[in-house]
Amino acid sequence: MEPVLLRARGVPGSRSIATYLAAGGYEGWKRALGLGPDAVVKEVLDSELRGRGGAGFPTGRKWSFVPKDHPGPRYLVCNADESEPGTFKDREIIEHDPHQVIEGIAIASFAIKANTAYIYIRGEFVRWATILEEAIGEARAKGLLGTNVLGSGFDLDIWVHRGAGAYICGEETALIESLEGKRGFPRLKPPFPAVVGVFGKPTVVNNVETLACVPHIMTRGAAWFASIGRPRNTGPKLFCVSGHVNRPGVYELPLGVTFREIIEEHCGGVRGGRKLKAFFPGGSSAPVMTADEVDVKADFDACAEAQTMLGSGGVIVLDDSVDMVAVADNIAHFYAHESCGQCTPCREGSDWCADILDRMAAGHGRASDPDTLLRICRFSSEGMTICPLGDAYALPLSSMVNKFRAEFERRIADATPLPQKRLPVLPWTGPRPGFGI
């Protein structure tokens, strides 16, 4: 496939507006301004673009939920939080082609009639926040942003807002709370952000990659975009491959390639000639897949059919040297650390799973542990929590227990039981997240 989102990767000076304009940049923005908001929404609807942030929600539909009769203001928020483990694509886009994101934000803001847009970027991405600010400055200097853009009468300001270290702020309502200057506590939905979002106003939150697709849809048309991939799963997608492959990295491929193709052809197969054991198809929040499922297509619907999700497209590959108990333990700690603490099943459940898995990993598993884990996970998914983080830890953990149960049981069979009745607190033996400093 010819690169679309990554066409600037490797081009000298790709970040500057001169290079971007020379390659036909901001033509989509000009076309959008000529078409008017409704036609822009229709074009994006027709392209069948689905959100690249995790949920795969149709972008045009999301835009059309913004109430037409609202007096405003309205806001567009670009989600550059990129904190799902295994995901590193938005950074790649910003590093090589920040103007693509700025142009996408401009078009989306115009489509929903927002005169202010914020880019919420994770606090750690200092370098990439600076790159975006420079790009905004360049676009403003050329009259592509600011007051009365290109004589159209439309005003647009874009501001970069840095997070400060919290995975949950990638969730759109937590992001909105954080943008308002508060703790990142997800909000109960409905109302959805398109109706009541940041500062109580209609707000659309879209991922960096989603917005980066928009200028291409505007210049090359919805039909061209929809011709890539398959119906309902259209367009190019960035796959971030990490873990035990020969060539990890970001690959741009049409939706619907198989995971086998991604891992074996593009990434040169599993490292060191070892065998594939398992992989996470879309970040660590997606239920794990075994080596037998490697022929599943990497798109939204095929992953849903296989009872997992494409998520953010972060493919984490694990070879046969890994210990699934240790993997589950690592993941449980991530979510236990990142749970915002509002809901009991998520706050307590993630911690409890981490404690049990610590104990199992230390060689003190009990026969009842796998079922206990499954029970805790069940109570934290299926709508028992305010936001989907409850599912995000529960579904992958239960998939690991279910699909690798024999391995968990072998560990338990070899375990030395501990005498205590209560769950013991063990000295930690491996790396563990430091809780602030």
Next chain:
Amino acid sequence: MTTRPLVVATQETTSDVKFDKTMEDRIADVLRRYPTTRAALLPVLWLCQERFGWISPGVISAVAERLGESAAFVEGVVSFYTMYYTSPPARYVLQVCTTLSCSVCGGRELVDHLTAKLGIGFGEKTPDGSFQLVGVQCLGACGNAPVIQINDDYYEDLTPKKLDAVLDDLKGRR
């Protein structure tokens, strides 16, 4: 890449904080971006951390007063996020990713190497105040595992040997 050491203000200068003209100008520049004053809280805390090195109780009071919030509210926000330092950090904060991809691609070895080399564990500082070791969650650079963020900069595709060279270089610069 030259990672700048953190500027850490002393306890005295951070106990009773007054914002000078430069700081006030920067705060004003932040405030005009948002329809509410409260929304400026995270950016203003960033400005303070850049200036004073950490978010001391004095900084919290000053920010609260400037933005018309209670100190308790500001403290609640500060404590929710992991990147605001609530005690003076070392000159170089080594933020080691401990999440899955890094962990299975050499991250654990890197941590063992660091603890042995520096003689400190997670959350601790070397006695000379040069380095501090912090375990962090996924830094969003997993394809180049293992990854360490030192102050604002990313160091990727690390091996113990490469890391040694980085640390020796940083230690040499004061």
